[in-house]
Amino acid sequence: MSGLAEQWSEALASAPQGPAPGWLLQLRERAAAQFRSTGLPHRKVEAWKYTPIAALEGFRLAPARPASDPETQVPAPLCERSAVVDIRDGRLIEAPANLPHGVTVLPLSEGLDRFEERLRPLFEGVELGGATRAFAALNTALAEQGLVVHVGGGVAGGEAARLLLRWSFSAGAAAVMSHFRLFFLLDDGARLDLVEQFMSSWAGTGNIAGGLNVLCQAELGAGATLSHVRVQAESEQAVLLTSTTLEQARGSRYVYRGFDLGAGLARHELTTRLSGPGADADIAGAWVLDGRRHVDNHVCVEHLAPECSSEQFFRGVLGGRSRGVFNGRALIQAGADGSSVRQSNANLLLSPLAEMDTKPELEIYADEVEASHGATVGQLDETAVFYLRSRGLSDRAARRMLTMAFCRAVTDRVEGRGLAGRIAELVDAAMPTGEDV
């Protein structure tokens, strides 16, 4: 076991336990024991083969700090949302008031009181075994902080509830790995429009160190819709390990638009299970990386019922010495006939030292499936660069215009012109400069 895993195992043993139901305390014990026996993932663990966790060296494992610096400037909201939840240094600042009708947002402890019978199977359903699941085990063992969002079946013709989760690290935050738990419970027919932003460094507070290990689970009832926009533009010293797992019932719809524009190390595991007929997962994302950033997206869609459709559409731009990893998996189980699956990942390498590891995986056990997949890693089309230059644009401007156009395939898929425009600006600002190779 590595030195870091040993350090963390010791820290686990002495972590204070807050009040919780008996089954949860037992589960935490089990998760802690699991971590102590398997330790952290390493190169030989397939799911972590291309993502070394060296960036975690020096991070302490500690509960979220009790008091955040009130002086810390809160990053500007990415968009107007009726309800904003601030989570700083892995700690919930406050649950919002003035929630739309039918929406409940509670801190984890209160959420457990109110929704225990729905949350317990979710807690217990998280796979903890093996080094692959080390961060899930850590989260289960340690996360006292969390948020439970419940959305009731909407009023007919009503608008989706709109919620913004604003994650940030305070200036001078220590290299501490915090653990946070998220639950989204959408009843039949419920609609939630969720935006997450991780943008501490854009508040002008400089390079902030901070670590987050977030475990998110969502249940989409029949005909429910979850729209999920996630913009990650953290500082080069930040480490974000996030996992989102969804269970989709009949006719439900999940729309994901994710943008990784920052962080030193960011890994997002996104898994959705289409367990009811006619469920749809429309998953698109982009990463634009420079310097020594490392971003890993592990996406998995499981088709368990007939007539479901899913798309994974990702684009990446990598400059400097950055590294990207994409693992897109689609699994069509026996009986999931009439499934439609699309998968695509295209990448542009703008620097000879940048690296992209992409792996589309398609496993089909059903009949009558419509499937396509493809992955590419390439450079800008020099003929197109010359075309733009021959009209008067500088080499740099031409390359930027082409690279932005490449990303527009994803930014254009963000709903709402204001939000899409803002994200396009952030993508533009994140473009590799070509100067620090």
Next chain:
Amino acid sequence: MLEIKNLHATVGGKSILKGLNLTVAAGEVHAIMGPNGSGKSTLASVIAGREGYEVTEGEVLYKGRNLLELEPEERACEGIFLAFQYPVEIPGVNNTYFLRAALNAQRKYRGEPELDSMQFLKLVREKLEILHISDDLMHRAVNEGFSGGEKKRNEIFQMAVLEPSLAILDETDSGLDIDALKLVAEGVNRQRGPERSMIVVTHYQRLLDYIVPDRVHVLSGGRIVASGGAELALKLEEQGYTWLEQGGIRPIAGASAASADRGATASS
């Protein structure tokens, strides 16, 4: 306007232009004709500054300045425009946005104020009207999904907006049916003027029925082997390029012949 002296150029180590001489005065339209592989498109690419074309000997003077030391974008800003034989499709870049960025880059280079979107739109409307082009093209991504004719018209439209002093039309007639050809030629003719020179590169004579050149040059084996007035094109059409390859170049009415080792210099 343009003076090319003893130009030698290679592509991928292969010698293509072998001592080409050409002088184009302001306001003149010159046609460059020649069989496949004679170096017509190489000449267009060398003038525009495309990468991969190496000039090994000779010089190209544009407005008295050494053109070869300028980057492609500097050449564009100095007033050179290449209408591509195969205009490039650029998904995700809106035609209007692209053209405004290009025009403003050129204006900035020349120390002129940039146009805001309202001023630019006004200019675009004027030019569209002159060329009888629907503004539908402006709302689409650059050349994406355009028909062959639309692509060529978009090139001519870009030329109208950028107002170059020297335009090179590289096989602008290729892939066009007769109606599209007429429209494109009309667009080009409307842009002829005392301050604008053009070099029309073409394989076929038919384009020259609509864009009548002041001079016609025949390029063969990397050199200009015959020059003359518009009627030279007709002669070629009649006799074909084999007439040249058989070494049968004879002085013909209105044309100056090439001597064996020097190539022709078109007077202007």
